[in-house]
Amino acid sequence: MNGPAADGLSERGRRTIPAPTNPMVTPLLTDMYQLTMAYAYWKAGKHLDVAVFDLFHRKTPFGGEFTVFAGLDECIRFVSSFKFQDYHIDYLRSVMPSNAEEEFFECLKKLDCSDVVIHAIPEGSVVFPRVPLMRIEGPLWVAQMLETTFLTLVNYASLVATNAARHRLVSGSSKMLLEFGLRRAQGPDGGISASKYCYLGGFDATSNLEAGRLFNIPVRGTHSHAFVSSYMSLDEIVGRSLVFADKKKVCEDFVGMVQHSLSKLQGIEALRAVFSETNQSELAAFSSYALAFPTEFLALVDTYDVMRSGIPNFCAVAVALHNLGYKPRGIRLDSGDLSYFSIQARKFFCTVENELGVPSFGKMTIIASNDINEDTLDALNKQGHEIDAFGIGTHLVTCYMQPALGCVYKLVEVNSHPRIKISEDVSKVTIPCKKQCYRIYGKEGYALVDLMTGESEAPPKMGERILCRHPFNESKRAYVNPQRVESLYKCYWAGNSGLTQEPLPSLEESRQRCQKQLAAMRPDHMRGLNPTPYKVSVSGKLYDFIHFLWLNEAPVGELL
Amino acid sequence: MNGPAADGLSERGRRTIPAPTNPMVTPLLTDMYQLTMAYAYWKAGKHLDVAVFDLFHRKTPFGGEFTVFAGLDECIRFVSSFKFQDYHIDYLRSVMPSNAEEEFFECLKKLDCSDVVIHAIPEGSVVFPRVPLMRIEGPLWVAQMLETTFLTLVNYASLVATNAARHRLVSGSSKMLLEFGLRRAQGPDGGISASKYCYLGGFDATSNLEAGRLFNIPVRGTHSHAFVSSYMSLDEIVGRSLVFADKKKVCEDFVGMVQHSLSKLQGIEALRAVFSETNQSELAAFSSYALAFPTEFLALVDTYDVMRSGIPNFCAVAVALHNLGYKPRGIRLDSGDLSYFSIQARKFFCTVENELGVPSFGKMTIIASNDINEDTLDALNKQGHEIDAFGIGTHLVTCYMQPALGCVYKLVEVNSHPRIKISEDVSKVTIPCKKQCYRIYGKEGYALVDLMTGESEAPPKMGERILCRHPFNESKRAYVNPQRVESLYKCYWAGNSGLTQEPLPSLEESRQRCQKQLAAMRPDHMRGLNPTPYKVSVSGKLYDFIHFLWLNEAPVGELL
Known part of the structure; x- marks a missing residue:
């Protein structure tokens, strides 16, 4: 499984998607509740409802104002190989209540991701809070089941890629940066993932031979x-x-x-x-x-x-x-x-x-x-x-300053009905609806703002002034005159939808994207001390809809 | 590889040792320099020198005064399956200088760990700084090559097991503790290792199905x-x-x-x-x-x-x-x-x-x-x-308070000549010689002190007063009257030595050992606030030898 064929590369245009790098990434690498929910959906006849989930983070790590998105390639490999094996099913039977119906397990055996469609921001992109990095559409039960594995594959990958990018920004482009973290990494795969995503984030080489072999990263030692x-x-x-x-x-x-x-x-x-x-x-x-x-x-x-x-x-x-x-x-x-x-x-x-x-x-x-x-x-x-060169280990790979990223996976639509998750903590309220996301560039060529709209809204156009609103703060809004509009999503998994599926970029391509995007950001967003927050907004129409839904769902309090 | 056979259990008395849980754990999961050193040793005809390495930590994590030792089982599985595959060798050839001799690669192909002997403290034991958790003897090149992989397998395992044990100590024994960390773990295997070692450290169940299947841990969700x-x-x-x-x-x-x-x-x-x-x-x-x-x-x-x-x-x-x-x-x-x-x-x-x-x-x-x-x-x-029950994720599995443990792997003897690593930082000076380690218990039944001696010294005896010295601080020494003496090492890998090889305990057995040892420690060593440091000492003879060697090796300074 983990032999010479698993080269970790995906060349542009290659038709078959390789298996996940780590053979332990199977549909069983998930939380138990994904399977109990799947059963409950199936029992209720709801499992084929069409769901839309957003994968996003609420806060950039390390006190900074940007995140490097990574892990997408492994998510798509996972989706492509998604299949319960007989020994998985046997295990599931042993942990589900004894009255669980056998037919469910038979359905699980046949399940794959051919009815799932995944749009995502390209791997290696500089991304910001609240903008969904991935949008997953598909039958409720299978789209739900992808949650834990996707989060496992994206959270650490993005965290450590961001950490690497931050080290690169501080050290400057002329220094050689070597990743030396394997011995202190959180488990063998913590080490291998670290080597992969530090390279993506701007490191030049690794000490880790297996990562070198799998991903064609230069090795040093x-x-x-x-x-x-x-x-x-x-x-x-x-x-x-x-x-x-x-x-x-x-x-x-x-x-x-x-x-x-x-x-x-x-x-x-x-x-x-x-x-x-x-x-x-x-x-x-x-x-x-x-x-x-x-x-x-x-x-x-x-x-x-x-x-x-x-x-x-x-x-x-x-x-x-x-x-x-x-x-x-x-x-x-x-x-x-x-x-x-x-x-x-x-x-x-x-x-x-x-x-x-x-x-x-x-x-x-x-x-x-x-x-x-x-x-x-x-x-x-x-x-x-x-x-001339720095060998960096523990702090880099374990992300000592902040060892976890909090990406979440939230339901935003079922059968075309938008869904919202209310919370007393405003930062935890989700933005409902299947959405489109854009990055809008201003006169100086820098990115000005990311904008989310409803799926069916017309995209912003160059030269056409548009109102961008903070999703939750009424008073924060601004008109923007786009000099360039970039649609952030590409379809990386089309399933049977007939959509055109974007080939997975190689690690080298994602690394170059990352370096290019980092260099193109306005420097005050990237500086170490008190960086300026980058603006993330919703269209006026989406804003109104969020607040209509919010009022509709939230219970009215009573002060006693 | 990762299918139904990989059950993660090793029953007492089972003759064959299973492969590492993660199939990515191979001799190539190591730092490049292990292989360049191997080549240099081989070139110099030094590769078969008999070396002794100690694996130990210098500081307990999380501001506490104890560590739970974990990861040994996976190390022994690794040693047992240690073998370079042809595609490993091909890769190595591609990254070594072109003038590297082919005969070296031929020797590597034949290499295994049959000439290695490993003594260790049993997995799940409560352990303390400076006492070697594992003592590795064998031909210099292969004993050296085990370093990175062993550290990767022990560092995070021990860190997260200790973290779990600390959570258990604070919550008390009556609460149910559930590990919910997979989605925030550092990579897929960070998640699986976390589930395994949190269970070892005293948790009751996990949300992680694959960990449940592999290690027979109860699952919840x-x-x-x-x-x-x-x-x-x-x-x-x-x-x-x-x-x-x-x-x-x-x-x-x-x-x-x-x-x-x-x-x-x-x-x-x-x-x-x-x-x-x-x-x-x-x-x-x-x-x-x-x-x-x-x-x-x-x-x-x-x-x-x-x-x-x-x-x-x-x-x-x-x-x-x-x-x-x-x-x-x-x-x-x-x-x-x-x-x-x-x-x-x-x-x-x-x-x-x-x-x-x-x-x-x-x-x-x-x-x-x-x-x-x-x-x-x-x-x-x-x-x-x-x-009644706590579901704990991010902070537990990423060890947020301190995301890395600093176990090191140091050469202490070559061809029966003791070796010492000098450092300006006294805490980094290594304790030379192939050693024996004991835990000495006092009248109240609590452990009083861990004692390291030279390999050939007579073991301390019950009722016979013995001088225990701090390894580096001349003034710190005390007589101890042992009521019970526990020899800490067992031979877990005998290779061809003819020594009796201890069977690997099951995860359940290591978990029970951990709970028993935690309960038997003097409470002031275990408390959260200002715990009393547990004493680690050397025999008078070893003390004298350390300081003789130190003076011999350290250069004499000149104040200018």
């Missing part, structure tokens, strides 16, 4: 502290010969060459205040690593002492590699004051470049990776640093 | 707000007949009987101040649900208005069911002031019991479920409430 401390001395290294980069000669004693380089470094006046003797276990580990990876030598330099041991040892090996025609990559810092050490390391590299005449030695890559989050990135930017 | 709002009026209900509980008679118009019950409730003087007309969509939904589930009628009562509509409608249906000989279950509250509404609902039920003479109607189950966490539970206890 060198060695750990354990590698360094597993060596005790240079005597341990058995194979000491290394071929030159041009393959024309062989250096018979690379380790000797490293020792020679180290003594040359020790002879540099300017470095005498920095180090004298270095840790020999570390030197052995670095030499050994270089012998294995002469073309991509990158070393973790903080196992013993960054400036007194790690950097000089790295430079000794790197200079030796350089002598053989190789271009060493750089270092990783995993503790301490990253700003300070990166600046000191850069100075050290430049000194080596100047003193020993090693060209571009000063431009060595410096990777930093120790409990990095948005705040650290911001602080490093303010302090100044010489870091 | 009724209906959502959408179910209620999908109904418009009583006219919609087509099949209105319901057989009596004793199956001897049939009530031809159950809906009429519900309406009759409602008018009887409306006639009760004491309830007049509470409600008059109720929402008819809701009454239709409840009636319909009761027709489908007469034996286990439980209704969500807050779609429109709890006291003015939900409770009276529920009671109308419940009284009608009672007339047919059924025993309705109760209600779920999902918003508002849970303390207030549960008390008001209980009063309403008692009034119905007294006024209409419905026996035990007052004892109806009240379930509450709205963003509940440890603090809410604590506050509800202080305010007073009438809730």
Whole structure:
């Protein structure tokens, strides 16, 4: 199931939709109540009522004013493969009351999503609260049954993609961002999803090999502290010969060459205040690593002492590699004051470049990776640093700042009757009706407002002034003169409806969409501190209808 | 792969160990650097060095002083099935430098864990910082390669099991705790792992059907707000007949009987101040649900208005069911002031019991479920409430208070040479050597201290006074007189070593171990506010050795 065929890619135009990446995503990966409701609908003869559900979120995460929508691809894979297996049915029979009718289970066995139609905003889009990310139409029981699985697939995906995008915004586009979170992720699939959606949100690579294989994401990794401390001395290294980069000669004693380089470094006046003797276990580990990876030598330099041991040892090996025609990559810092050490390391590299005449030695890559989050990135930017790439784990993948997104799935219409969910908390009142959604752009090319209308209303037109209203706050309304109108929905699952089904974009395409949309947003919506809320509105007609329905359904209170 | 055979249970004495629950758990679910290190070890001829790694955590989560260890079962399943597939190797070849030697990949293909030995503290145990939860011995390259996957399987499992245990401690043993987190979990497997380990940590049931099926956890669920709002009026209900509980008679118009019950409730003087007309969509939904589930009628009562509509409608249906000989279950509250509404609902039920003479109607189950966490539970206890069961989702499964646990995997010995990882941060210095771990109990029967010794030291004995030292703080030491000594490790993976391999306990057994251990801890270690830290120590001999090694390895600073 999870073998070579599950490549995680969906090429544009491919006719068959692959199965969900995680084979555990089946119709049984849902809440029990979806099945008890299905039974009750079926018993009442209501299961084929035509329902419309909206999937949306009420609040952007991390105190920001935008969300990156992700997880759609997996939802459509799920829908496409939706089928109860016999062992699912057997299990359901065992947990439903013993008087549940057998005919129900027979109907379940035959159920698929061919009568379902799904419209959605494309994956990787920048989205805002209340605008439905997905609109699901279909027979009440099956449309209802999709709820939990869709939420599971969208909530974390969108949360972590947004988190990645925020890290990208803070770090700037010139830095390399590496996702290193697998070991701290919430379960194996938390790790795999994190790698996928961090890449979508703007990261460059992952340490997670399985994610690399499944989604064709670049992978990165060198060695750990354990590698360094597993060596005790240079005597341990058995194979000491290394071929030159041009393959024309062989250096018979690379380790000797490293020792020679180290003594040359020790002879540099300017470095005498920095180090004298270095840790020999570390030197052995670095030499050994270089012998294995002469073309991509990158070393973790903080196992013993960054400036007194790690950097000089790295430079000794790197200079030796350089002598053989190789271009060493750089270092990783995993503790301490990253700003300070990166600046000191850069100075050290430049000194080596100047003193020993090693060209571009000063431009060595410096990777930093120790409990990095948005705040650290911001602080490093303010302090100044010489870091080229960040390896980010725990805070990124577990979304430490806010580990859950609250997307919900609400019924908005049954058999063409609009439905509303009332709540004492206004933010929880749902916007009824099957809707269309638009993004309206202004003169400067920036998005101005998202607009929801009833399905049958005429779409807003370029140059035609239109009233946009806050869905619940009477006084908040504005006329907008659209310079461009973008219809947000595409049909990603047409079932048997005869509608044209949009092919699923590849991860790479969704990633590009995300980067393009982030870059096109007005900067004040995207800034870290006190961002301006982006406006989400309804048409005048939809506004009136919401409030008519609300008054109709809400009980009149009595103050006692 | 993920079908009927993957039952998640491992019965005592079963000879074969099942595959990991999630088929995505393969040797490729790891960080890239594990493979680059493997290659470097192999190149250096060091890959068969005998290594010992410790898996441990440095800090208990959630501001508490204990952790519940979980995830071991999945680690052993992983080890047991550890094998690179051809498509893994093909992928690895594509990401390793082109000059990597083919022979390495051939060796990888043949690799398994038969030369590995794993000792561990049993799953479900209460554990403390620095004491290794698992001790992994084996050829350096394979023992190293297990790191990321083990951490992924243990970190979240232990975190969420601890979170569940904390919720159980606050709620008390008499309340029913239901895990409702799937839709907010970090990915599908975040959801499935959460259900598994919340059950281990003391929850009673889950809403997650797939977890129920895989691990034999009781499942619970009724209906959502959408179910209620999908109904418009009583006219919609087509099949209105319901057989009596004793199956001897049939009530031809159950809906009429519900309406009759409602008018009887409306006639009760004491309830007049509470409600008059109720929402008819809701009454239709409840009636319909009761027709489908007469034996286990439980209704969500807050779609429109709890006291003015939900409770009276529920009671109308419940009284009608009672007339047919059924025993309705109760209600779920999902918003508002849970303390207030549960008390008001209980009063309403008692009034119905007294006024209409419905026996035990007052004892109806009240379930509450709205963003509940440890603090809410604590506050509800202080305010007073009438809730019998809690449905807990987001905060529980995403471990909102602290979404990551920081277990690490450190090399402590190579070819019988102890290894230490130095750090400027003392809490990050590792405790070297292959070790034995004990829990020492005092006179009152409570655990007093955990003690680590060198592997070859004699174990502490009952009644023999022993010096226990803090591993890094010279001044912290105490004599202990053990009344009972528990050796913490069992061998869960013997490989080809000839050691006796402990069978994996079932989830139920680990759950019972957890409950038993939590109950046996001294209460001041377990309390929410300012818990007393539990003591973790090393023997005098190990202490001396740590500090000898530390001085040996750490560079001597120079103040400039």
